[in-house]
Amino acid sequence: MSDVPTYILNDGTTIPAVGFGTWPMKGSEATRAVLSALEAGYRLIDTAVNYDNEREVGEAIRTSGVARDEIRVTSKIPGRHHAYDDAIRSTHKSLERLGLDRLDLHLIHWPNPSDGLFPETWSALVDLQKEGLVTTIGVSNFTQTHLQRIIDESGVTPAVNQVELHPLFPQQQMREANERLGVRTESWSPLGKRQAPFDEPAVRRPAEKYGVSPGQVILRWQVQLGAVPIPKSRTPERQRQNLDVFGFELEGDEVAAITALGRPDGRLFGGDPDRHEEQ
Numbered sequence: 001m002s003d004v005p006t007y008i009l010n011d012g013t014t015i016p017a018v019g020f021g022t023w024p025m026k027g028s029e030a031t032r033a034v035l036s037a038l039e040a041g042y043r044l045i046d047t048a049v050n051y052d053n054e055r056e057v058g059e060a061i062r063t064s065g066v067a068r069d070e071i072r073v074t075s076k077i078p079g080r081h082h083a084y085d086d087a088i089r090s091t092h093k094s095l096e097r098l099g100l101d102r103l104d105l106h107l108i109h110w111p112n113p114s115d116g117l118f119p120e121t122w123s124a125l126v127d128l129q130k131e132g133l134v135t136t137i138g139v140s141n142f143t144q145t146h147l148q149r150i151i152d153e154s155g156v157t158p159a160v161n162q163v164e165l166h167p168l169f170p171q172q173q174m175r176e177a178n179e180r181l182g183v184r185t186e187s188w189s190p191l192g193k194r195q196a197p198f199d200e201p202a203v204r205r206p207a208e209k210y211g212v213s214p215g216q217v218i219l220r221w222q223v224q225l226g227a228v229p230i231p232k233s234r235t236p237e238r239q240r241q242n243l244d245v246f247g248f249e250l251e252g253d254e255v256a257a258i259t260a261l262g263r264p265d266g267r268l269f270g271g272d273p274d275r276h277e278e279q
């Protein structure tokens, strides 16, 4: 059993406090990385149709020797599969590629509000959950407005909203909105795709004080915000390091100093905070 703490989600299932990202790894690199991540103790694995690696991720999960029930596998429905029937078909295809009979967490990858179909995609997810093909359903890159719309129309609140979140883009408002609605925040690009401010005193000082790396300080900050980071690393050593963030605790002012590194232009993609189209 992995000793990573877990949160209870709004549907009563659990999610590990830190997970493993698989984009942009493909082919044997993806299989190798997921195998070593599972060996290091990761039990939440993040993939998507758009990553073109579900087959390889599934192979690692099925051959790892880790009990299937211990692993939470996440995939995501892409924008081109937003119509109801396409979303159902997309999910069956994901399961086929992964070689699994259920997804533990399935997300709408982007709301793509310009095509107006995300409420339809959400009702497909609600039905897939009823059918037992997906255990937990959630969304990604949704604003408060998008969340409220699907909650009002379906009566079902997503368990998770996976959003960009790192020190340069700490997402205070979105985290608060998720929390108010009972939605757990997951952080994509938690290390800012390596562009995180590793050398800033707010990160470097706690790293020296606690004898950890700057990356570990940033991931610990995420954990203390209550967000679930899903760092990607292809190297076993960094994978282990990124999961080893439960042996120290940042002081309140250290958490605040990292949050204060946020910048209006800190978003990695597009720089336009109102753009919620697939990219």
Ligand SMILES: NC(=O)c1ccc[n+]([C@@H]2O[C@H](COP(=O)([O-])OP(=O)(O)OC[C@H]3O[C@@H](n4cnc5c(N)ncnc54)[C@H](OP(=O)(O)O)[C@@H]3O)[C@@H](O)[C@H]2O)c1
Residues within 6 Å of the ligand: 020, 021, 022, 023, 024, 046, 047, 109, 140, 141, 162, 163, 187, 188, 189, 190, 191, 192, 193, 194, 213, 215, 216, 230, 231, 232, 233, 234, 235, 238, 241, 242
């Ligand atoms: N929902 C969405 O729209 C969305 C969008 C983007 C990403 N995601 C998900 O989020 C996951 C993570 O995001 P990401 O891959 O974009 O970025 P990230 O996890 O913030 O950063 C990954 C990069 O950081 C390096 N790295 C890993 N650990 C490190 C450490 N301790 N110190 C310094 N560098 C380190 C990795 O290099 P090495 O591999 O060489 O270690 C890699 O270059 C993705 O893999 C994907 O699953 C979701």
